[in-house]
Amino acid sequence: MVDSGRALNTLRSAFVGPFRVAASVRHARVFHPKGLVARGTVEFNSSWWPGRTRIPLTVTARMSGGIGTPSTLPDVLGLALRIDLDEGTTPWDLLLASSGTSSLTRLLPLPATGWNTARYSSLMPLSSTGGPPTWVLAEPVGEHPPTTSINALADALAIAPLVFSLQLATFTNTPTPTGRVVLRDVCELADDDQPSFDPVLNCPPAIALQPEWLAAVRVGAYRGSRRGRGATNG
Template identity: 40%
Template sequence: MARNGPFPCSQRGQPTDVETTNGTRVSTLFRELARARGARAFHPRGRWFAGELTTLSPGALPLPEGTRPVTVRMSKGAGVPGAGADVLGLAVRVPAGDGRGGPWDLALSASGIGWLTRMVPLPARGWGRARYGSIVPYRSGGRLVWLLAVCAGDDPIAPASLETLCRRVAERPPLLVLHEGTAWDGWRPVARLVLTARTRGPDPRPCFDPMRNRPAEVEMAPRGFAALRERAYHGSRLGRWSVDSPSE
């Protein structure tokens, strides 16, 4: 994938000197961390899967209609080895279509589901027990909207081992339900995601970046934090490109 994302960043004025300085520091920190790890600064090790995303009903976010093939990466946030509990991650690349000029990257991490805890990354002991949230909301149509993916049927898919997950996908493809939630409303199912098979990842493997790869009418909020998060992704990419990393 090209290093420059297909969608513009949020439209606002020129950054202040403080914002520029903070952004540079964040970029440098994540670059050095990625360089030291020889992988992503966070979620350094993962596994790739082919999947299918099916929209169930229209929501606040412009998910594609019908069923689409997607690329999925499941990962451990801190890179805890083996079956140790970690902030588990679910990244989904929705391909271009429905008028979008590029892909849409959904980057979700294990979190809470309450009004406050949905913004807090939380470790989980099993892939099926985690609640995969966007952590920060999207701003769409004047509303703040969070995404949350949960395994259907209270499927534990435990422990939190990447190899356990791979075996499970081969034996019985797991189903996750994607929900939308606002600051004041409950969660509403809008799509389902099935992991159909493990893959070795596309070549070249995509750099998931939810800040750049998103529909033009959707932005991440709040804007100041989103700008710093974009610099973090940028720094992590630079650190990874500086080493020959075999990580998934």
């Protein structure tokens, strides 16, 4: 019987090469090549989350288009969050993508027509302290740009913060609001200088992505994409 750890390492390694080549040819991230980085705060209102609750934590976010279509066309939109938990610990990278709102469609990356209509999902469920598989969801609150334009995000942030409601949902339960993200300041960074997020490596011990084999695939894909474009930023 094949050792499960060895099988996961083999699966992980299998995805490094193809994503490295794709990123090298594109000279950019394989997916979500163009984005905007902003800083703000996140506040959790449930013990499901790691770290402190009801205390604002620093967050760095990258909002991006999955393919980079013209702003008048739909795209799979991304909301990547790097959350500073307790001091001295590794930040938590939480990656969300536009998806559907049902139990089945929240597993799929789906295009949105604008930042104001996007409904974000972790796509893969997460388990907190060994609990049931749970999806992290995010929904825009208030005014967000009605197109997929990155420039429109910067213009919107120059006027007012961008706010998101964070929600948790199991496969059978309806989403429950359990947090809030507020983005306030744009970080003027070229795409090549923007941080690389890895939700598998930068993950608190209490949180596990499921299923394990798909997490291994994501490790290989992110590693290959970073190597292909020569990224050294974390």
